[in-house]
Amino acid sequence: MIPVILASGTDLGTSLGLAAAVAVEAATLTGAGTLLIEVGEGARRRGPTLLAAPAARDIERALRAAGRRASARGHLCHLPVAGEAEPIEEVAGALATSDAELAVLHVPGTLWVPAIQAQDLAVNGGCLLVSLPAERSLAALAVDELARRRIPTRIATRPPPAFAARRALAGVRPGGRISDVAGRIARRLLGLGRSRGDSGQALPALLGAGLILILAALALAAIGGAATGRGRVQRAADLAALSAARSMRDDVPRLLAPPRLLDGRPNPRHLSKADYLSRARLAAIDAARRNRVDPGRLQLSFPDAAADPPLRARVTVTGEIDPHQLTGGERAGVHRPIRVVASAVAEASAPVSSWSGMPAQAEGDGYSGPLVYRDGEGMRPDVAAAFDRMAAAARRAELDLVVVSGYRSDAEQAELFARHPDPRWVAPPGHSLHRCATELDLGPSSAYGWLAANAGRFGFVRRYSWEAWHFGYSADPPPCSQAGNAVLAGEPLGEEEGLGRSSGLPDFVPAPYRAPLLRSTSRWNVSPGLLAAQLEAESGFNPRAVSPAGALGMAQFMPATARSYGLRDPFDPVASIDAQAHLMSDLLRRFHSVPLALAAYNAGSGAVAACGCVPSYPETRAYVARILALANGAGVLLSPPLEVRLVA
Numbered sequence: 001m002i003p004v005i006l007a008s009g010t011d012l013g014t015s016l017g018l019a020a021a022v023a024v025e026a027a028t029l030t031g032a033g034t035l036l037i038e039v040g041e042g043a044r045r046r047g048p049t050l051l052a053a054p055a056a057r058d059i060e061r062a063l064r065a066a067g068r069r070a071s072a073r074g075h076l077c078h079l080p081v082a083g084e085a086e087p088i089e090e091v092a093g094a095l096a097t098s099d100a101e102l103a104v105l106h107v108p109g110t111l112w113v114p115a116i117q118a119q120d121l122a123v124n125g126g127c128l129l130v131s132l133p134a135e136r137s138l139a140a141l142a143v144d145e146l147a148r149r150r151i152p153t154r155i156a157t158r159p160p161p162a163f164a165a166r167r168a169l170a171g172v173r174p175g176g177r178i179s180d181v182a183g184r185i186a187r188r189l190l191g192l193g194r195s196r197g198d199s200g201q202a203l204p205a206l207l208g209a210g211l212i213l214i215l216a217a218l219a220l221a222a223i224g225g226a227a228t229g230r231g232r233v234q235r236a237a238d239l240a241a242l243s244a245a246r247s248m249r250d251d252v253p254r255l256l257a258p259p260r261l262l263d264g265r266p267n268p269r270h271l272s273k274a275d276y277l278s279r280a281r282l283a284a285i286d287a288a289r290r291n292r293v294d295p296g297r298l299q300l301s302f303p304d305a306a307a308d309p310p311l312r313a314r315v316t317v318t319g320e321i322d323p324h325q326l327t328g329g330e331r332a333g334v335h336r337p338i339r340v341v342a343s344a345v346a347e348a349s350a351p352v353s354s355w356s357g358m359p360a361q362a363e364g365d366g367y368s369g370p371l372v373y374r375d376g377e378g379m380r381p382d383v384a385a386a387f388d389r390m391a392a393a394a395r396r397a398e399l400d401l402v403v404v405s406g407y408r409s410d411a412e413q414a415e416l417f418a419r420h421p422d423p424r425w426v427a428p429p430g431h432s433l434h435r436c437a438t439e440l441d442l443g444p445s446s447a448y449g450w451l452a453a454n455a456g457r458f459g460f461v462r463r464y465s466w467e468a469w470h471f472g473y474s475a476d477p478p479p480c481s482q483a484g485n486a487v488l489a490g491e492p493l494g495e496e497e498g499l500g501r502s503s504g505l506p507d508f509v510p511a512p513y514r515a516p517l518l519r520s521t522s523r524w525n526v527s528p529g530l531l532a533a534q535l536e537a538e539s540g541f542n543p544r545a546v547s548p549a550g551a552l553g554m555a556q557f558m559p560a561t562a563r564s565y566g567l568r569d570p571f572d573p574v575a576s577i578d579a580q581a582h583l584m585s586d587l588l589r590r591f592h593s594v595p596l597a598l599a600a601y602n603a604g605s606g607a608v609a610a611c612g613c614v615p616s617y618p619e620t621r622a623y624v625a626r627i628l629a630l631a632n633g634a635g636v637l638l639s640p641p642l643e644v645r646l647v648a
Contacts, residue, residue, distance in 0.1 A: 017165025067443025074171020
């Protein structure tokens with residue numbers, strides 16, 4: 001059976017971050033294919049990341065083939081288990097169908113004992129995140145329960161910072177203190193030595209020799225009142241700053257919305273910058289009140305208030321500790337309240353790993369148009385839109401559809417056929433409809449009946465009677481046709497459905513520039529929505545624009561950059577659009593991330609390459625956020641939403 005490390009805590013959000021950190025460290029220590037299973041009502045699917053270990057991708061493929069929504073993320077494969085009547089049985093079934101060699105199972109406290117008692121789970125270690133001294137009894141009971149079963153246990157008392165937890169959930173080593181703590185926990189629970197030199201070869205020894213019993217000796221010393229008070233003030237500052245930054249993140253689309261509608265009436269969705277910052281201030285004050293902090297003790301400022309849009313909030317909270325609340329040693333000689341000052345800075349910023357790395361354009365004899373992805377599988381844009389409608393209807397019927405397989409190129413089909421040369425189940429290369437980007441293999445098996453009865457309402461038909469999972473999109477345009485290649489690719493589909501309706505470009509793109517933009521993005525394999533949002537942010541589609549820094553034309557090229565891309569006249573809008581698409585294509589290939597490519601366009605490639613991040617220049621951070629918000633507000637998804645995190 002697959003070794004399982006069980007993890008939990010009273011605060012499931014922070015304990016999940018610790019569980020992910022332990023899973024990452026265990027994966028790097030052992031080289032084992034590691035599955036992180038998140039159980040509970042709040043469990044949600046997390047998309048796959050660009051760079052994932054081969055072992056994680058193998059687990060992902062096996063679980064998806066079984067109709068489960070797994071995602072390869074860095075060193076891990078993540079699987080959510082939410083809303084199941086028997087979640088522990090579901091976990092056992094998932095482990096049985098996966099290729100995992102090691103699993104970290106994060107459960108709410110109510111499932112801690114059922115998971116330990118489950119006959120189908122090999123729980124070989126437990127990790128609990130508790131707050132002391134308040135949860136001293138809980139920690140003692142958990143250790144006692146596992147000790148009686150001779151299962152090694154580790155107790156953690158300090159939750160990982162939000163940024164470290166987010167890195168761990170992305171399957172990346174969080175670094176710093178959290179990596180050290182999680183590494184020690186993983187080594188103890190897996191019965192490994194302290195040396196990292198055994199990395200990659202430890203799991204066979206673990207399985208052969210068994211686990212070393214570790215009896216956790218808990219130093220449950222009481223935490224003094226002064227430390228508790230300071231921690232409470234710091235948490236209040238952190239939460240207030242995060243609340244302000246979250247408000248700004250959520251309101252960016254309204255800040256960027258035009259002040260007036262096309263008919264001249266005021267736009268009710270538009271927020272002025274003053275209102276935008278005022279709403280962030282109210283969010284910070286509300287968070288302070290909820291944490292029993294007098295708003296009069298809170299100071300809020302916006303370090304990048306001049307940026308467009310501002311995305312940072314700085315909070316300072318001043319508190320006092322009553323001497324009577326102190327413990328004996330701390331109280332000695334203290335007769336006046338102790339002044340405590342805590343500060344925090346939070347920001348909304350673009351996630352770096354937002355580009356999937358998957359091809360934006362299909363290649364082959366079947367379909368050669370743009371690809372849109374669902375569950376990591378490619379398909380024609382109109383097929384994706386129809387699938388979204390069908391998936392929404394399925395959710396209303398309490399079914400969660402999974403795309404197990406979508407577009408396959410001729411080369412991929414040839415490889416699949418070589419492994420399974422039975423034409424009844426796998427079509428020979430050049431004959432599979434999957435090369436048309438209209439075919440979807442769907443799961444789970446519990447949805448087959450619903451699909452058979454309802455898929456036709458959304459334009460899908462079950463292709464073969466013996467394949468209950470295979471549904472093809474049967475609405476026009478037909479599979480593997482020129483009209484199919486033209487969907488959202490810039491070619492008109494007829495007099496009534498030309499560029500304006502079929503291109504997928506945002507409405508703010510002026511009519512004279514729609515066709516040139518689509519031609520250039522098709523030529524350089526760049527998202528039309530990305531370039532459209534850039535042109536809107538750079539110049540508002542003004543071909544005669546000139547910036548104070550000397551940037552010229554609609555795409556705001558500096559003269560040297562224009563020359564390097566063969567742009568003789570930056571004021572020529574068609575030539576500028578093509579040069580811009582060429583430059584963005586180069587930047588995307590270099591940085592493999594839409595936010596990083598945008599940052600390099602604004603701040604230069606050197607600044608981005610130096611840190612592997614969006615540089616901390618307020619102008620650049622605002623530029624990246626503005627373009628992503630413009631595109632996402634127009635329905636062009638370029639990246640996940642802006643992340644809110646503490647930065648100081």
